[in-house]
Amino acid sequence: MNKADKRIHSLDYSKSPTEPYLTADERAAKGRVLRDAVPRASQAGWTPAPDRRDPVTLLEESNSGRMMQLVPIRFGRMSASPFAFYRGAAAIMAADLATTPTSGILVQACGDAHLMNFGGFATPERNVIFDINDLDETLPAPFEWDLKRLAASIVIAADHLALPKSDAARVVTDAVREYRERVHNYGWMRALDVWYDRIDLQKYEDRSGDPDIVAAARKRLAERIEAERHKSVPDHLYPKLVSEEGERPRIKDEPPLIFHPSVELAPGLTSGYDEAIRSYRESLAEHTRVLFDRFHFFDMAIKVVGVGSVGTMCGVGLFMAADNDPLFLQVKEARASVLEPYAGKSVYPNHGQRVIVGQRLMQSASDVFLGWTRGKNGRDFYIRQLRDMKMSAVIEDWDAGMLRQYGRMCAHALARAHARSGDAAMIAGYLGSGQTFDDAICEFATEYCSQNRSDFRAFIAAIREGRIEAKIEEI
Structure with a gap:
């Protein structure tokens, strides 16, 4: 972690009931104080460290302990596009995020919160909810790390869909705003209401979205749910x-x-x-x-x-x-x-x-x-x-409206997940009510998209040079 992390607030699940009681407003005030040490604007942009490690080397190291006969399939899948590469490059981004400023507020982090690691699945009561659905990398960590990985994945997905850069910026800023506003709501909700809150896919509404896009999304969703039931x-x-x-x-x-x-x-x-x-x-x-x-x-x-x-x-x-x-x-x-x-x-x-x-x-x-x-x-x-009505996004034919809708759903789910394990009021205090943090994360995500594209080119060059082997599967 970087020097700022000396101030990290421990995520302690064994907290003593004798510790001082603080109201939500008091905890939010503690979050605002953190801005002095780590301004929200400092979260903006991305500049690789001078000693940044070679991304291909990091990927090779992540193969340790794997079944080596299958590694070419892994690399073949990652070689499909910068978006596919990003999905398999969590180790690279983890190393990069550790060099960025952090507020010091810990949550139970997903560790790999990109767009494709959210989706629908059935609850034990057989309702279909939307949530994070891949937590292989979960660990207590700064809340920003998850949000930055999600935001960067939105920009990379927009680039994959050949959307205008202006659309990508609007979509990712809107997703970060959704996270910020949801965290603020959770910070002042009753603890049990936060714990019981869920995103019911069959009832989900986004009143801020375009009615036509929302209607089209609901129709597509109903068809997917029925198909997955089968x-x-x-x-x-x-x-x-x-x-x-x-x-x-x-x-x-x-x-x-x-x-x-x-x-x-x-x-x-x-x-x-x-x-x-x-x-x-x-x-x-x-x-x-x-x-x-x-x-x-x-x-x-x-x-x-x-x-x-x-x-x-x-x-x-x-x-x-x-x-x-x-x-x-x-x-x-x-x-x-x-x-x-x-x-x-x-x-x-x-x-x-x-x-x-x-x-x-x-x-x-x-x-x-x-x-x-x-x-x-x-x-x-x-x-x-193995399969319990699990649904992941298929983004190939999406436009900016669909990406915006889905990005907001992911941001909502991430905010709810962070509120369950972390201090939502403190996070809300740090984030504030303006766009400072939204704009900072948008700038980071946009510049990290360029970094991912550069890493992807290095990865493809390593395949062509025979440094690593990739196997393209037959469809």
Whole structure:
């Protein structure tokens, strides 16, 4: 962290009830005081440090511990565009953010809050909400880091869509304003109202948006929700993923993206992953264990997912309660957060636990099967349902209006997540009611878009020179 971070306010979840009570106004005043040491205008712009590390080297270092045969797929996916590169380059931006001024106000940070890590999913009550949906990198860190990564992703997405720079600036400024205004609202809400607040996709309205754009977005959203409802039912998933040609159901191999691991790669294979499953069960709430115990383990296979996760040990497990009653669990390797070198180590002994605790803190509702375990190979994992009406944005045909609407939704979700773990009133006090902070983050995001484009060119040059290998998948 930089020198300003000597003043960081600790994110302490074990706070003593005997500590002095402060009103929201008093906490906001403490936030305003922080402007003296770290002016909001100091958040503007981006200038790389003189000793900034080579981005390709950072990416190569992030491959440590991955399945090296899959790394070319990771790099191939990142090579598709500067926007795709940004999605896989969280380690690069974490190093860059650590050199920027910070207010010192910590929250449970996402760590990788770009546009594609937000989306819709079903709650245990089967409502469809919008929230952050990827928290692999979560760790307590300055709130600005998440907001800057989100803002930069909006500008990079606008560039990807070939939108005018003026539109990109308006869209990102509007998203930051949405964050600031939502945080202000949360700062003076009752604590339980903040905790229970959620963004219901089926009821979501943005009264500040263009009515035609809002109507079009709602129509598209309704179609997506219906499609995902169909995709998430067992009758759709089971025949797509499972073969019944042998004595017992088995996940279909589709190398290199779905395959069964060797004993060398997965030592737990010989015992049917008995120890890891038992440990995962212990991480579940007691009432969920009753439900989980109805299911029996049948098979496990590696399943390549995402961009940044490619090469890590991610898999899918098949469990059955009856012949027509399957449960698919996604098993994702949890490695040290990209924020750890700059924000400090996690307090949790298992990185899967780190992810799950962060997820439960930041999301307004979480999968009932969320849990963690450790494999015989020493790797940490977290587990959730493979697909539970999970929806991510498909931005390819968006215009400025659609990007604006989605950016505001992401900013709203981020503000709500930060308000659950951090001090929203203090953040609001620091941000203020004017546009100073909005304009500063817009300037940062615009200039960091140029940095990302430069890093992408260096990445492509490294591929062409044979320094790194990239494999382009057939569509």
